[in-house]
Amino acid sequence: MKGVWGRLLEVDLTAGTSRSIEIPEKVYRMFLGGRGLATYLLAREFREKWRFLDPLSPDNPLLLLTGPLTGYYPGVKLSVSGKSPQSNSIIGSVVSSEVAIELKASGFDGLVLKGSCEKPCYVFVENGNVEIRDASSIWGLGGLKLIKQFNSLLKEDVKADPKTPFVYIGPAGENKVRTAAVMAKLAHAAGYGGYGAVMGAKRVKAVAVKGYGSLPPVDDPESLNTLFRSALGNIKERMKRFRQWGTTEGTWHTGYYLSSMPVKNWSEEWHDVKDFSHVGFELETWVKNPWADWGCPVACMKLSIAKWKGEVFITDNPDYEMAAYLGSNLGVFTPKGAVVLSSLADELGLCGIQTGNVMGFAVELYEKGILTRDEVGYELKWGDVECLARLMKDIAYRRGIGEVLAEGTFRAARLLSEKKGVDLTKYAIQVKGIAVGAHGVRSGKDYPQPISYALSVQGGDHTSVAGFPVNSTESEAWYSILDSGVVCMFTVLDDSSLLEYLNKVTGWGLDPGEFYDIGRRIITLQRILLLIGGPDAEWSARDDDNPPRFYEPLPTGPYKGSALKREEVDELKKKYYAEMGWDEKGIPSEETLKRVGLEEFTPMLNMLY
């Protein structure tokens, strides 16, 4: 086996034991790693029992996986997955963390956490030896405090090398908030999916990994070296603007030019506040540029600092998604305000997208008089950083109205609709439990297509969008390959160069058809698990749709009046089902399963008819 070790480290938190699990090469060849491998492992383990698996029970495994490209392709991502407390399916969340590299340097391709601890603990893995240690001294912490204290704890408690990276959860994860993220390095989050809550349910505060060995051997080291250097150069040249501005450029580009940025819970998608642009952030809050992760020639992050009410707030840029979701989507149009809220989300260990979405939902309900001051306890106002910060904390600690909002947009809308006796789903900008990323589809100018979110097996995830052609970089097959490789979408050049890279690492000699089949296979299996769903929400073809708001015309901006057309979406939906080999109900057909080598899962289809 080349590029991978063929081994995962499984930790049983309940029993306090660990073991090595062998994974045959054929499985890597079919699913790569990361998201794909997680989907296969979970489908195989649970099969028809999937519907009854509660994502927040100890039975739900948390998988931290790498892939064959980890450590070889420029950049680094760790795949975080399990059964998602948001979608009740699998979300292949990724986070930039050196933990991915250390795992491979330990002789393992990933770590699987099963069961749960009685008391708060942290997991320390050194060269494959697992220790489950007491974490009561860092429980409750987040952000810089957590990082500093955990660094000290690692040094004192297990004599860890100072170069020991870790992923962790903040208070939101501890409180099983469904929008909680698995965090890394202060400002990084595996946000989509709500895996912070899964980790919190296991009472695992942090996972630190150190490996002293080399990465696994590759098939063709010499030409891979050459390829590595040329890829670095090409990526760097292509990403010069990212080096300077990161995705924060989107605050102006996506917001003003493309008119596809969430403004006040998506009631608009356009703004023209020049100060709320990458230039504004650069002038007002960036103290250090560039900031990158392991092996990255892009460096899309910038260290950002704002002082507000006597406190210091640190974060990265914030990147476009954070600036959009914790800025414009909440009516906040100042760099400082966005830095404060972004930093606070980091500290609480919240996914800024999912949380910014549910906060926008709440503020709109308040504005419309559906949520009252009595229910919230204070006034909610667009653009008021103080009340928004308070709301975010209430969500992280499940206080007051936060108890409902901590369930995420889909469930909060369901609960509040029941309570109020009105249908509030039209204010919920989500698809199949996942809040939609900060890229609108109404103007038709940004990258998503009308079915991007509606047909994605990861719902509103803007980093895993469905599209045509189905075997191209416009499709979810492509995104699933990135999340399984595991590679960062900002360092990838194109599909042919990634395939060449993969072949040089693994020696598999895959052709483009086989390459995209990997993606199709992953999506198909994810789709089956998505349709099985459960225990508290299930999805069907009816849910393969956009949020109702996307069918309302844009009220402002250069694309005023634009909206999605119901007939067009329905047409594309039919076409997508057909091209994916799914029947008219969106259920993958037996032939499709056969074609991509998933016959063993055919019995699961019976649950869907």
Next chain:
Amino acid sequence: MPIWILRDFSKCSSCKLCEIACSLKHEGVVWPEASRIRIYELIPGLPVISTCVQCDDYPCVSSCPFQALSTGEHGQVLVDENKCTLCGTCVYACPGKIPRIVRGKLGVIICDLCNGEPECVKICGEMGYHALQLVNKPDGEIVKNYLVSPEDASLKLLAKAIGEE
């Protein structure tokens, strides 16, 4: 003419490509622990660059009971794997504890300046970060001041970034 790797913490993106390039050059594989240069990112975004400063008095060289260490024409420290017993005397002699004993290596590892053309400097420049640059070696013992403890240096960099008194 002795040369020296000039480090600039503020330009370092903490991408650690120097570590990757170093291990590829010396070991032929990606092996972060076997890199002679190390990036400590104890506080995210505020990395501390750590590598041999080629002390004016080379305490590591004089400390070695087995004469395994010597200096080369560029001012680099050379390790003779055949003589090195991994006893660790040089690690304690070094004011920055820079020499490292890595499982799977027969001798202690110290930056050897890639015989005058350090890969780390090359890749850092190619990537446009320029946190590492090659200069003529400065005179005297001030070079030792760069042997900061990653923990202390991180906190200083943080205080500076935040603008603390």
